[in-house]
Amino acid sequence: MTTVLPYVNFFQTKKGIFSWIFSVDHKRIALLYLYSILIFFLAGATLGVLMRLELLNPGKDIMEAQTYNQVFTMHGVIMIFLFIIPSIPAVFGNFFLPILLGTDDVAFPRLNLLSWWIYIIGALMALSTLLFGDGPADTGWTFYAPYSVKTGTNVTMSVLAAFVIGFSSILTGLNFIVTIHRLRTPGMNFLRMPLFVWSLYATSWIQLLATPIIGITLLMIVAERVLGVGLFDPSIGGDPILYQHLFWIYSHPAVYIMALPAFGVVSEMLPTFAQRTIFGYKAIAFSSLAIAFVGYFIWGHHMFTAGMSGAARFIFSILTFLVAIPTAIKVFNWVATLYKGSINVQVPLLYVLAFIFQFMIGGFTGLVVGALASDIHLHDTYFVVGHFHYVMFGGTGFAFFGALHYWYPKIWGKMYNKVVANVAFVLLFIGFNTLYFPMLVVGLMGMPRRYYDYLPEFHLPNMISTYGSWILATGILLMVGNLIAGFYRKGPKVGRNPWNGITLEWQTLSPPPLENFDRMPQLPLNGPYDFEHKPEIKE
Amino acid sequence: MEHTTGFVLPNSGHNRDDESSRMGMWLFLFTELLLFGGLFIVYMVYRMLNHEAFLLSSFELNVTMGTVNTVVLLVSSMTVAMSITAVQRGNNALSAKLLAITLGLSLVFLVIKYFEWSAKIHHGLFPGMDLYKALPKGESLFFFLYFIMTGLHALHIIIGAVLMGVTIYRTKKGLINSDNYTLTENTGLYWHLVDLIWIYLFPLFYLIH
Amino acid sequence: MTTSASTFAQGVDLSLYVIVGISLFFLVGITFVMLYFVFRYNKKRNPVASNIEGSHTMEIIWTAIPTILVMVMFYFGWTGYKPLRTVPDGAIELKAYGQMWKFSFEYPDGRITDSLVVPIGKPVKVNLVSRDVLHSLFIPAFRMKEDMVPGKNNFLWFEATQLGRYDILCAEYCGQLHSYMLSSVTVVEQPEYEKWLASAPSTADEHPGLALLKQNACLTCHSQDGSKIIGPSFKGVFGKTEIVETDGVERSIVIDEEYIARSIKNPNSDIVKGYMKGLMVSYEKVLNDEQIGHITDYIKTLK
Amino acid sequence: MENHKENTSHPKVHISSFRDHWSTLATLLLLTAVTVVISVFGANLAALSVATALLIATVKVMVVAYYFMHLKYEKKIYTYLLLLVVLLFLAFTILTAIEYYNR
Numbered sequence A: 001m002t003t004v005l006p007y008v009n010f011f012q013t014k015k016g017i018f019s020w021i022f023s024v025d026h027k028r029i030a031l032l033y034l035y036s037i038l039i040f041f042l043a044g045a046t047l048g049v050l051m052r053l054e055l056l057n058p059g060k061d062i063m064e065a066q067t068y069n070q071v072f073t074m075h076g077v078i079m080i081f082l083f084i085i086p087s088i089p090a091v092f093g094n095f096f097l098p099i100l101l102g103t104d105d106v107a108f109p110r111l112n113l114l115s116w117w118i119y120i121i122g123a124l125m126a127l128s129t130l131l132f133g134d135g136p137a138d139t140g141w142t143f144y145a146p147y148s149v150k151t152g153t154n155v156t157m158s159v160l161a162a163f164v165i166g167f168s169s170i171l172t173g174l175n176f177i178v179t180i181h182r183l184r185t186p187g188m189n190f191l192r193m194p195l196f197v198w199s200l201y202a203t204s205w206i207q208l209l210a211t212p213i214i215g216i217t218l219l220m221i222v223a224e225r226v227l228g229v230g231l232f233d234p235s236i237g238g239d240p241i242l243y244q245h246l247f248w249i250y251s252h253p254a255v256y257i258m259a260l261p262a263f264g265v266v267s268e269m270l271p272t273f274a275q276r277t278i279f280g281y282k283a284i285a286f287s288s289l290a291i292a293f294v295g296y297f298i299w300g301h302h303m304f305t306a307g308m309s310g311a312a313r314f315i316f317s318i319l320t321f322l323v324a325i326p327t328a329i330k331v332f333n334w335v336a337t338l339y340k341g342s343i344n345v346q347v348p349l350l351y352v353l354a355f356i357f358q359f360m361i362g363g364f365t366g367l368v369v370g371a372l373a374s375d376i377h378l379h380d381t382y383f384v385v386g387h388f389h390y391v392m393f394g395g396t397g398f399a400f401f402g403a404l405h406y407w408y409p410k411i412w413g414k415m416y417n418k419v420v421a422n423v424a425f426v427l428l429f430i431g432f433n434t435l436y437f438p439m440l441v442v443g444l445m446g447m448p449r450r451y452y453d454y455l456p457e458f459h460l461p462n463m464i465s466t467y468g469s470w471i472l473a474t475g476i477l478l479m480v481g482n483l484i485a486g487f488y489r490k491g492p493k494v495g496r497n498p499w500n501g502i503t504l505e506w507q508t509l510s511p512p513p514l515e516n517f518d519r520m521p522q523l524p525l526n527g528p529y530d531f532e533h534k535p536e537i538k539e
Numbered sequence B: 001m002e003h004t005t006g007f008v009l010p011n012s013g014h015n016r017d018d019e020s021s022r023m024g025m026w027l028f029l030f031t032e033l034l035l036f037g038g039l040f041i042v043y044m045v046y047r048m049l050n051h052e053a054f055l056l057s058s059f060e061l062n063v064t065m066g067t068v069n070t071v072v073l074l075v076s077s078m079t080v081a082m083s084i085t086a087v088q089r090g091n092n093a094l095s096a097k098l099l100a101i102t103l104g105l106s107l108v109f110l111v112i113k114y115f116e117w118s119a120k121i122h123h124g125l126f127p128g129m130d131l132y133k134a135l136p137k138g139e140s141l142f143f144f145l146y147f148i149m150t151g152l153h154a155l156h157i158i159i160g161a162v163l164m165g166v167t168i169y170r171t172k173k174g175l176i177n178s179d180n181y182t183l184t185e186n187t188g189l190y191w192h193l194v195d196l197i198w199i200y201l202f203p204l205f206y207l208i209h
Numbered sequence C: 001m002t003t004s005a006s007t008f009a010q011g012v013d014l015s016l017y018v019i020v021g022i023s024l025f026f027l028v029g030i031t032f033v034m035l036y037f038v039f040r041y042n043k044k045r046n047p048v049a050s051n052i053e054g055s056h057t058m059e060i061i062w063t064a065i066p067t068i069l070v071m072v073m074f075y076f077g078w079t080g081y082k083p084l085r086t087v088p089d090g091a092i093e094l095k096a097y098g099q100m101w102k103f104s105f106e107y108p109d110g111r112i113t114d115s116l117v118v119p120i121g122k123p124v125k126v127n128l129v130s131r132d133v134l135h136s137l138f139i140p141a142f143r144m145k146e147d148m149v150p151g152k153n154n155f156l157w158f159e160a161t162q163l164g165r166y167d168i169l170c171a172e173y174c175g176q177l178h179s180y181m182l183s184s185v186t187v188v189e190q191p192e193y194e195k196w197l198a199s200a201p202s203t204a205d206e207h208p209g210l211a212l213l214k215q216n217a218c219l220t221c222h223s224q225d226g227s228k229i230i231g232p233s234f235k236g237v238f239g240k241t242e243i244v245e246t247d248g249v250e251r252s253i254v255i256d257e258e259y260i261a262r263s264i265k266n267p268n269s270d271i272v273k274g275y276m277k278g279l280m281v282s283y284e285k286v287l288n289d290e291q292i293g294h295i296t297d298y299i300k301t302l303k
Numbered sequence D: 001m002e003n004h005k006e007n008t009s010h011p012k013v014h015i016s017s018f019r020d021h022w023s024t025l026a027t028l029l030l031l032t033a034v035t036v037v038i039s040v041f042g043a044n045l046a047a048l049s050v051a052t053a054l055l056i057a058t059v060k061v062m063v064v065a066y067y068f069m070h071l072k073y074e075k076k077i078y079t080y081l082l083l084l085v086v087l088l089f090l091a092f093t094i095l096t097a098i099e100y101y102n103r
């Protein structure tokens, strides 16, 4: 006998902490990731603000040199391994990939839960260096040999933590690839997948095929420290530069693990707010694969001053420039998507516009350091610090916040205060650029990075930059506060489709039921963004 | 409190899908290949930088033991492949027996490896030991790599053996049958990977005379 | 931009201007078009959207143009960089040592200095040697930087084009006092350079032990006045009773000649309580027994 | 929720016979013998001996993958993906080798 019950959403099905931390529901796992990632982001960001305080004036402001070195290492490790690499794939990928494909979960739900646990264990290992041994590592997030082998700080644990977190990343990638291959709803062939799915697909391949290399590299550092003799030690015939090769074979492709999902969410939001189909669907889809592919072969651009041979410098530099082309294709197609749209300017769209602007600055500064001559001057200066904050934070970070505002009503079934969200955005935008633009300038002047103290001529830009960090911090606190306040807001619930979007997540309830759909998902006639043949969905 | 009306989604992540499992396993094998790949790159570079030293050190290794181990692994690869044939044909008892033989062979491999390692360690060739420290430039790298790479490989053998044990247990319990033998297949795939890696390790360490 | 004071600087600056120029054009252009579209096709002005699926012509155009432009950028990067690796004949050849956290320079006549003095308009080749970890010799005014890698021969060369004194910074993270690993290069006229070369090194009347401590950068970590820097101060250290950790076991020792020699040759075997392991590297290959003797003698005088 | 549906994913599977397995093993053993013989007795081949050893190893790996690992009977995509991984690894080694070769 079957009884007809109203659909309950995935928050209501079971209660209690254990129903969350042992849940195999991809939506709950996504939220577990979201909360943990946000906590780590705020922790890492606080370290960033502390660094800026130290750099406000030359000389000692608030901490010792050794502490500063540990702080920027911890900041880099947290931001890279705990925040930005998992950010969009593990949160929004987990939540929306099955829904966008029209299925009820990822291919291996229990593996998915395991990935989160591995991530948490790795994170705890990283944080444990604060308490045990001789303090957190002071090597920079790159763990370059031979310093990482010589220093007395707790490098072994930090490196093992990164190794463990790498596993989580591999398993997520594996899960997504199989899901995309096996669980698409009938009728959704590869060329009818939403672009976010495409970008996750490309990302997953990088996670799968690049992460093992850093895993084994980090293990070699551990072996070196534990056995007391070195694989990268020149006195026994080893080569410290080889460590750098292995590290960047992973870590360059990893920057596209950070960037591609951001490209994906941007490609979702633009059609929704322009109320028209995406311009150049195939070009955007395939350029993701092209970026992933070319991205494997350009790691050497981080080592232009390490004494590589001329031939290697030539090849790595020219390939670095090639990767700009598929990225250019994306940017042009995005802008063209706004052409003759019917544009609804909402908070998520503001984040998208800021993303495009800031990512361009980040990308162009990437070209500057990709050229051999200018990189000789700019390598390991604040220009590089400016470059990567522009791409990672100004790009991916802003896309992450945009996606949070975009899917907020779907995930929680409520809407945040839009006015406050706009104010927060403005603060964020101004703060961000005040914080990071001076870094580009001071880098051109020749200030090296990882400097606890600096020469007096670098004072002014550093001061402006620190002021910017305060504006940015205010903006972020306002944004997070507004989103949290949204949970408790009274007022009308949002319906299925507050933005009038077209992809499958907007056809189901907000929040979605446990099974994801309360009726068969319907595909638009021609491709995922065919607004002209939008399926009619009643509340 | 589950909803029970309406419709069933055509694809579900909670359904059994053997193709998914196999694809997942293959993808996992790719990551394993690249994990060892990193070490092979290190090997290649150091061999380019210390050519003579690598040739000299290679003579320290026992070709006979290496060859025997190669044969052991190849045979075990066959028995595990046969056990899949057996289970596909519905012969569970034979399948379990073949898996048991594979497990036995993996132990043989480990025992031989143990003798090889302990001979080296006895000589003090393990990284950090006396003879190791006295080795000329380059030769010490060879032994470092030898221990890391065969060590990681042996770890994989152990994991494979445990997996084999689980598979035997489940086969005997009848949880695996001609309609549902993904576990046997995936164990087999993993075991073949271990074999594949050894196929390269063997000439690179033992045979570079 | 800071002063440019070497022949190499032009190439670097040219590649910078080309790339930044092209980039600014696209940055401003794209941002403007984007904002214009948002304004012009706002839903109030344009209530009904047109579904334009794409255009092959456009795709080809905006693939081809960036391809050409990035190749132009690469070209300037490459030609600007090429001189860096081609040292002209007849260059003055020096050696630069990097160690935690001090640069030192060795001239052909064997003199060792803390900072560089070079003649204007003459190519100077600097061979880079690291004694411990990675460092990088960075001269912003020359747009010049190259890493010092232990166990590997690396070099850079430059030809100064302007008189003056310019900063040298360490640009590869090398530990605690990385940001204090500074030095300078002074560009002088040829006659002045020769005069400087002819003058005797000024360390003659120093205690030979002190000279060695200065040369080997011991004093970046060990003070002579009792203050604690990275390592224990040398003041009054001889004959003192100290607690050290050997293989994880604490024990108490009296500092004598033998202990000092051991601390220099094998610093990590006994770790003084309250200090970190691994910071001081072994000087076994750098200092011979006679020199260690001088150092010990000098340390004895620091009461 | 689990294991409700019947397995439908590989309706028609290829079953390799025991004889196939035996002949695969024979091939592999033969190839092993060849490598050992070349390297132990053909010492004057010098650099070539490494190349031949690796070449033979690659043939062996292909045999294992194709027959024991069933690649021959799987969907073609698995072979392509494996090739992709191998090519990627080759690209890593070649790019690294260029650097060290020109030292």
Ligand code: HEA
Pocket: A142, A255, A256, A258, A259, A301, A302, A320, A321, A323, A324, A327, A328, A329, A331, A359, A360, A362, A363, A364, A366, A367, A369, A370, A371, A375, A378, A379, A380, A384, A387, A388, A391, A392, A395, A396, C026, C030, C065, C066, C069, C070
């Ligand atoms: C999200 C992360 C991310 C992304 C996407 C990128 C993207 C790029 N990066 Fe960046 N990078 C980092 C993260 C990232 N990077 C990090 C973390 C570091 C430092 C690591 C460390 O040392 O700690 C680093 C360092 C780094 C270096 C080393 C600098 C040094 O240490 O000396 C270089 C050198 O080539 C480089 C280049 C590039 C290039 C060419 C791109 C390209 O992909 C950019 C392509 C984009 C565009 C070009 C803009 C969009 C295009 C248009 C608007 C069309 C018009 C275009 C043309 C006309 C060409 N990056």
Ligand code: HEA
Pocket: A042, A043, A044, A045, A046, A048, A049, A051, A052, A055, A072, A073, A075, A076, A077, A079, A080, A083, A084, A139, A140, A141, A142, A385, A389, A392, A393, A397, A435, A449, A450, A451, A452, A469, A470, A472, A473, A474, A476, A477
């Ligand atoms: C996604 C990645 C990411 C993000 C988001 C950030 C965010 C920030 N980072 Fe960055 N950073 C890295 C990744 C990232 N960083 C990496 C990889 C390195 C290299 C490390 C290395 O060299 O090894 C680096 C290095 C780096 C340096 C260079 C250190 C050096 O070389 O000496 C600096 C210096 O200013 C810096 C500053 C900041 C600041 C001020 C923020 C801010 O934008 C943070 C903004 C957020 C907030 C302000 C949070 C909101 C408010 C609170 C949490 C409440 C507390 C607030 C107060 C106490 C005011 N970072």
Ligand code: CUA
Pocket: C098, C099, C100, C101, C102, C134, C135, C136, C170, C171, C172, C173, C174, C175, C178, C179, C181
């Ligand atoms: Cu020396 Cu930094």
Ligand SMILES: [Cu+2]
Pocket: A251, A252, A255, A298, A299, A301, A302
């Ligand atoms: Cu890179």
